[in-house]
Amino acid sequence: MIPTEAPIDRPTESAPRQRASILMVDDHSSNLLALEAILEPLGQELVKATSGEEALKFLLQRDFAVILMDVQMPGLDGFQTAALIKQRERTRTIPIIFLTALSRDAAHIFKGYAHGAVDYLLKPFDPEILRSKVSVFVDLFLKEQQLQRQAALLRQKEREALERQNELRYRRLLDSLPECMWAARADGTMYYANQVWRSYTGRENGDLSLELFLEDVHPTERDAMRAVWDAAVKQGARQEREFRLRRKDGVWRWHLARAVPERDENGRMAGIIAVATDIDDKKRTEDALARFKATLDATLDCVLMFEPEKLTLTYANAGAARQLDVAVEELLGGSILKVESGVDEEGFRRLLAPLLSGTLPSQTYTTTHRRRGGSEVPVEVVLQYVAAGEGQGRFICVARDVTERQRAEAALRMANEAKDAFLAAASHELRTPLAAAKGHAHLAMLKLGGQTENGPGKSLTIINRQIDRMTKLVEELLDISRLQAGRLSLELERFDMAGLVRETCERMSVLAQAHPLRVDAPEKLEGLWDRGRLDQVLTNLLSNAIRYSPDGGEVAVRLVEEDAGVHLMVKDRGVGIPPEKQGLIFERFGRAHGSKYGGLGLGLTISQGIVEQHGGRIWVESRGVAGEGSTFHVWLPREVAQASAAAQASLSVPQHQVSAG
Structure with missing residues (x-):
């Protein structure tokens, strides 16, 4: 029984404000x-x-x-x-x-x-x-x-209570509990409330009653709490109810109230003990989880969770129900293999193994998910294992329907193929009239006797120059088509690379009056390469260095011999290339500065294809600062035939569908 004596005065303990x-x-x-x-x-x-x-x-x-x-x-x-x-x-x-x-x-x-x-x-x-x-x-x-601190204080008070009378010991114990507590007689009349409730509500004085208790219950829940109390009194059975209790500073916090009947030695109800536990933080956490689940349900992606042993689905969001055309309840408890149609159990467990062992944080792969009617939907899946401390973890699978994306990719692929076919055909068709125009222009210049300074001769010179420019553009388009089709072949011969560098620089110096060319190369550096194609690469790099240096400045060309190959560098003092656009310049029609400096944006793409065909690589270094310019690097192996064979072998390795996250 709860003691009925007057409350015992205890000294208040003042504690300094705690900081976290x-x-x-x-x-x-x-x-x-x-x-x-x-x-x-x-x-x-x-x-x-x-x-x-x-x-x-x-x-x-x-x-x-x-x-x-x-x-x-x-x-x-x-x-x-x-x-x-x-x-x-x-x-x-x-x-x-x-x-x-x-x-x-x-x-x-x-x-x-x-x-x-x-x-x-x-x-x-x-x-x-x-x-x-x-x-x-x-x-x-x-x-x-x-x-x-309260628990420590409670233990201290419990030790002290053992030295006192039973009634005093019980009262001190109840007053030190962290929960609010009340006691009532068999007819429901309250006669005791512990100090926690009095301190919480600020009702240190005054007679206790049910009406006084209900004043601190949220107005929308008072009738329900009164009904719960009446049911506990009339039925003599345990009752529970969540409600909001007002703190003395006016803040409402959620509590869980439990009313338990107290019986005497004959089994008759002697009273009621009620305890209210603060669950406000738990309630807020549950609300946050509910909002998170609502967020998952709102997403269009399919989100599934399954346990690693039996592969049983333990969670499915509304997006999964929509994607698979099946109710969430039908999914739960079933196997993930009923959804994953592209792999058997053995293969699927091999997929999960590196996630379970921690070797990989996640797996990303494409597969198909089976719908209710047997149809399949292509999806991109991100799979991850979430450990659970000492308990069993779970797998989380997020699958996105990529049907529309695959259609768009297929359409884009067809458009690219059609564009490439058109460029190849147009380039071939343009070569014939260009050759004829070049021949007639040359014949006309011969008839004029080489008079090209003024009049018709000057016009023919301009026409001839534009024909050469058009021919170069057509050749670039043809080279791009060959690269796309894999038909860019090399005519390998042994020659002196240093001689080629000096020869090309001398030829380009005629076009670079404001750009002195400085060459740093060994006396001789022989190797097995395609002379014509490497001349094309170097000419393109020098042309770009001149074109993108509108204010002039030196262009430095350096060739060095390394253990397994040669390293060619072309450095200018032009406008430079911003770091974020350095990957763009090697793509077809990619230009870091738009159309401001002319060109189709094909030269570096072709150069990269030629260098890679040799088994080498090409890259650029630049901070994108005007005046500092750019440095293009080309590395080539000395023995191209061996390097090309190795490159072809690497290209023959099949591509896996699964990638590490």
């Missing part, structure tokens, strides 16, 4: 300053770390309420640091919020949660939202500290 520590990890000091400005209003201790290693050192020295972690850092990145934090017993429960400007796709988000993140915010983020999220974890941390 927040760890901010980012390799950019500007980001740390920004985070400090956002979180300073919380009034907590802010600790800054500029690397994952420094963050781990801080974690050895103190406890933190929450960690804000940047994903991309030198050395240990955010994911690796989080994995090490979760391996340590003392720090594994610290919540981690990832802050990143990384891709938004599902693979990166699941990777963050797989490494123990409680949230994954993409930059730029709302400071108020970040501050709100951090304040929740700070409150949880401080509350946990408070509960630990």
Whole structure:
């Protein structure tokens, strides 16, 4: 029985205001300053770390309420640091919020949660939202500290209570419990409430009654709580109900109330004991999970979860039901193999093995999913394994319908093939009239006796030059067609590369009056290559160096011999190439500066094809700063026949459908 004596006075204990520590990890000091400005209003201790290693050192020295972690850092990145934090017993429960400007796709988000993140915010983020999220974890941390102190105080009071009379011992015990507690007689009349409830509601004085209790219950739930209390009194049975209880500062928090009948030695109901447990934080977490599930259900992608042993589906979102034309309930409990139609169980388990062992973080592959009626839908799948500590983990499968994408790719492929066929045909057809025009222009110039300074002779010179330019463009189009069709052949011969470099530079110097050409090459450097094609590559690089240096400046050409090949460098002092566009210039019709400097954007594509056909490689170095220019590098093996054979062998290796995430 709950004692009925008057409450015993206890000295109040004043404790200094507790502060939590927040760890901010980012390799950019500007980001740390920004985070400090956002979180300073919380009034907590802010600790800054500029690397994952420094963050781990801080974690050895103190406890933190929450960690804000940047994903991309030198050395240990955010994911690796989080994995090490979760391996340590003392720090594994610290919540981690990832802050990143990384891709938004599902693979990166699941990777963050797989490494123990409680949230994954993409930059730029709302400071108020970040501050709100951090304040929740700070409150949880401080509350946990408070509960630990209360538990220690409870143990102390229990030891003291053993020395007192039973009634006094029970009262002290009830008053020290963290939950609000009430006691009532068999007729439902309340006669006792513990100190926790009085402190929580601020009702330190006054007679206790059901009406007084209901005044602190949310208005929308008072009638329901009255009905629960009446049912407990009349039926003498256990009753439970969630409700909101007002704290003395006016804040409403969710509680779980349990009313349990108290019986005497004869089994008759002697009274009721009621306890209310604060579940507000749990309720908010459940609401957050519900919102997350609603988000998954709203996505068009198919999201499935299955356990690794029996491959049984444990979760399916609404997108899965739409994609597979089947109810979610029908999917749950079935095998993932009923959905995956492109592989048998043995092959599927081989696919899962590197994820289970941790060798790969995720798998990305294309397959088909089987619908209810037997039809199949092509999908791109991202598969990831999420461990569960000591328990069994689960696989998460996100499948996107790529039917429309495949149709678009097929249409684009057909359009490219048609375009290539047209370019090849048009180039061949243009060669005949160009050759005829070239011949007639040459014949006309002969009849004029070489008078090309003025009159018809000058016009014929201009016509002849434009015919040469048109012929070069046609040849480039033909070379592109040959590259696309794999018909660009090499005529290998042994010759002196150094001589070719000097000869080409002398020829180009006539066109480069404002661009002195400086050649640094050995006396002789022989090898087995296609002389005509390498002349074409070097001519193209020199032409580009001149064209993209409108203010003039020296063009340096250097040829050096290396162990297994030769290294050719062409450096100019022109406009340079921005780093983000350096991959574009080797694509067909790709130009870093648009049409400002002329050209079709085919020369570097053809040059790359010629160099790779030799078994070499071509690349560029440039900061994109005007005046600093660019440096193009060409590396070629000394024995092209062997290198080409090796390249062809590498091209014959089949491409797998699955790629590591």
